[in-house]
Amino acid sequence: MNSIVAKDLVKVYNQKVTALKEVSITINQGEFIVVMGHSGSGKSTLLQMIGLLDLPTSGSIFINSKDVSKLPKNAIADVRQKSLGFVFQAFHLNPQLKAYENVMLPMLINPEYKNKAEMEKKAKELIDVVGLSERAEHYPSQLSGGEQQRVAVARALANDPDFILADEPTGNLDSENEVIIFTLLKELAQQGKGIMVVSHNESILEYADRVYYMKDGVLGDEKR
Amino acid sequence: MTIVNFLMLIKASVTQQKARSIVFVIFNAICVICILLTSSVVIRLWTDMDQKVNNHPYNKELMVDVDINNKGAKDKLAAMDGVEGISISPYDIVLTSADKTFNSTVNLSYLHMDYEPVVTKGSQLKSTDKDTVLMPEIYHDKDLQTQMRIDVDCKKFVGKELNFVDENGNQYKLKVAGTYDVTDPALDTQCIYTSCDQLLKYSEKSADDENESITYSLALAKGTNKQQLIDECEKYGGVAYENSFRIDLSTFNLSLIIMVIVLAVFLVMTVMGTSIFISGCIKNRTNELALYRALGYKTGHIFVIIFLEYLLLLLIAYIIALALSAVCAQLILNPILASMVKGGLITLTAEVSPVSALIVLGVFVAVLAAICLRMTNFTQKIQLAVLLKEK
Numbered sequence: 232m233n234s235i236v237a238k239d240l241v242k243v244y245n246q247k248v249t250a251l252k253e254v255s256i257t258i259n260q261g262e263f264i265v266v267m268g269h270s271g272s273g274k275s276t277l278l279q280m281i282g283l284l285d286l287p288t289s290g291s292i293f294i295n296s297k298d299v300s301k302l303p304k305n306a307i308a309d310v311r312q313k314s315l316g317f318v319f320q321a322f323h324l325n326p327q328l329k330a331y332e333n334v335m336l337p338m339l340i341n342p343e344y345k346n347k348a349e350m351e352k353k354a355k356e357l358i359d360v361v362g363l364s365e366r367a368e369h370y371p372s373q374l375s376g377g378e379q380q381r382v383a384v385a386r387a388l389a390n391d392p393d394f395i396l397a398d399e400p401t402g403n404l405d406s407e408n409e410v411i412i413f414t415l416l417k418e419l420a421q422q423g424k425g426i427m428v429v430s431h432n433e434s435i436l437e438y439a440d441r442v443y444y445m446k447d448g449v450l451g452d453e454k455r
Numbered sequence: 456m457t458i459v460n461f462l463m464l465i466k467a468s469v470t471q472q473k474a475r476s477i478v479f480v481i482f483n484a485i486c487v488i489c490i491l492l493t494s495s496v497v498i499r500l501w502t503d504m505d506q507k508v509n510n511h512p513y514n515k516e517l518m519v520d521v522d523i524n525n526k527g528a529k530d531k532l533a534a535m536d537g538v539e540g541i542s543i544s545p546y547d548i549v550l551t552s553a554d555k556t557f558n559s560t561v562n563l564s565y566l567h568m569d570y571e572p573v574v575t576k577g578s579q580l581k582s583t584d585k586d587t588v589l590m591p592e593i594y595h596d597k598d599l600q601t602q603m604r605i606d607v608d609c610k611k612f613v614g615k616e617l618n619f620v621d622e623n624g625n626q627y628k629l630k631v632a633g634t635y636d637v638t639d640p641a642l643d644t645q646c647i648y649t650s651c652d653q654l655l656k657y658s659e660k661s662a663d664d665e666n667e668s669i670t671y672s673l674a675l676a677k678g679t680n681k682q683q684l685i686d687e688c689e690k691y692g693g694v695a696y697e698n699s700f701r702i703d704l705s706t707f708n709l710s711l712i713i714m715v716i717v718l719a720v721f722l723v724m725t726v727m728g729t730s731i732f733i734s735g736c737i738k739n740r741t742n743e744l745a746l747y748r749a750l751g752y753k754t755g756h757i758f759v760i761i762f763l764e765y766l767l768l769l770l771i772a773y774i775i776a777l778a779l780s781a782v783c784a785q786l787i788l789n790p791i792l793a794s795m796v797k798g799g800l801i802t803l804t805a806e807v808s809p810v811s812a813l814i815v816l817g818v819f820v821a822v823l824a825a826i827c828l829r830m831t832n833f834t835q836k837i838q839l840a841v842l843l844k845e846k
Binding site for chain 1: 459460461463464466467468470471742743746747748749750751752753754756835838839840842843
């Protein structure tokens with residue numbers, strides 16, 4: 232089973248602000264992990280480190296037993312492309328691309344896809360997985376917030392990553408769409424993906440396998 | 456494959472920033488027009504100055520006066536490094552018009568090194584022609600009473616025979632083959648010209664027994680050091696001097712310098728304008744570019760996306776500019792340039808050739824690639840944490 236193991240992560244900004252204080256966490260495939268905390272607790276910073284969107288000041292990150300925190304930039308990009316999928320609070324869909332074209336974005340640089348037709352077929356399959364097959368040809372402006380986030384989830388699955396990292400995925404959604412998104416992420420965990428969600432929304436707790444609370448850059452013990 | 460894949464992103468980006476894309480196309484079209492036209496004038500001017508002046512046949516000739524009794528001088532002069540040929544140069548003959556066609560005396564001279572001037576009416580001199588001359592298109596004669604200058608249009612003499620007599624009473628019946636462009640700085644507008652061989656024959660008839668020297672004309676190889684040859688001629692008893700080539704290069708040198716400065720200014724404007732524009736556009740796409748990086752796009756991918764987008768816009772601008780340049784050159788620029796430099800050896804014209812068009816395109820593409828590379832390096836500094844901010 233593959234896993235992400237973060238050991239003793241420290242992140243200091245401008246030599247003054249310590250956002251993470253020796254944080255260690257493990258995310259296994261097939262698990263739904265939630266990290267909760269108030270604004271400024273360091274939970275988004277933790278997700279940045281684990282997602283290799285930024286590098287820690289000290290500490291190590293192992294993805295599938297390989298220390299990735301010391302790799303050069305292009306190698307880190309390869310790891311993100313192959314092993315990680317992201318879902319952001321602000322969706323970050325390209326407004327000029329249709330739903331399925333947004334899902335294709337990560338595939339454009341994946342050499343496993345031989346041609347555009349293959350990418351389109353896979354993208355539409357993923358759109359179907361998230362329950363939006365009738366909206367595949369629509370632009371983001373023609374979709375609701377929940378639908379846009381579902382497209383973002385489909386995009387995160389484009390290269391069949393082992394792990395999905397979601398930062399406040401329901402922050403801009405109503406309660407009905409929250410349920411849809413959390414249910415979707417739970418199903419992905421049950422299918423074998425490692426899911427890590429950063430959220431301050433307590434309605435996610437019923438979906439989580441493990442829950443951690445962060446406060447002032449310190450990760451509390453696992454709660455279950 | 457990846458480049459084809461990115462066409463989807465490029466189309467989306469151009470569509471999203473339609474107004475900016477149009478501004479970019481217009482700006483670059485204007486820059487291309489300015490640079491294409493200026494560079495074509497510079498190239499033409501430089502080429503003319505090199506070919507028509509520096510490599511003018513009269514500039515590749517050295518005249519050497521040698522004592523008539525110096526028998527071995529000719530062979531020694533011919534053997535010097537850089538000398539490709541040697542011939543005897545006849546002296547000009549002063550003629551008076553026997554049929555009162557002209558009031559002033561006329562110098563009968565010869566065309567050096569088989570030079571063919573621009574003929575405005577009639578034909579060139581042929582090697583088989585005898586007793587044939589080229590006249591200036593306009594001859595500056597003199598009114599005998601008022602002493603004022605009279606300009607005689609010699610085109611009316613083409614095909615006709617004119618009668619002259621020299622100082623020794625020798626008569627010459629000379630047929631006018633054609634008239635030459637009087638703006639040719641290589642020629643004296645007070646001279647009528649025949650071939651060297653023909654004038655040599657006339658010289659024998661009108662020879663002054665008191666001539667003490669022979670003048671040789673040395674044809675030089677390109678790039679020969681004339682001063683060195685002049686010094687060497689002295690060793691063999693010759694007094695060497697350059698053919699007086701009556702062209703004032705100072706105006707053209709100044710024009711060339713000004714045009715090069717103008718070209719440099721346009722280039723700087725292009726680089727700065729394009730750089731500022733693309734920089735502004737990229738800074739507005741921070742989230743989009745951060746997302747690509749988060750999805751695993753590497754530096755090379757980002758560069759290709761940025762470069763291809765602006766390359767496409769540049770090519771559109773270039774095609775528009777090429778068409779407009781041709782029209783501008785024909786209808787506006789060339790008439791203005793022609794009025795500034797009337798006739799003469801060197802012309803100022805804007806003429807976009809395929810080679811210069813390709814070179815200018817190459818320069819623009821290189822500048823664009825450099826700017827896009829710089830902007831790609833900038834995108835590497837974007838903090839991916841921007842993706843984690845709320846909308």
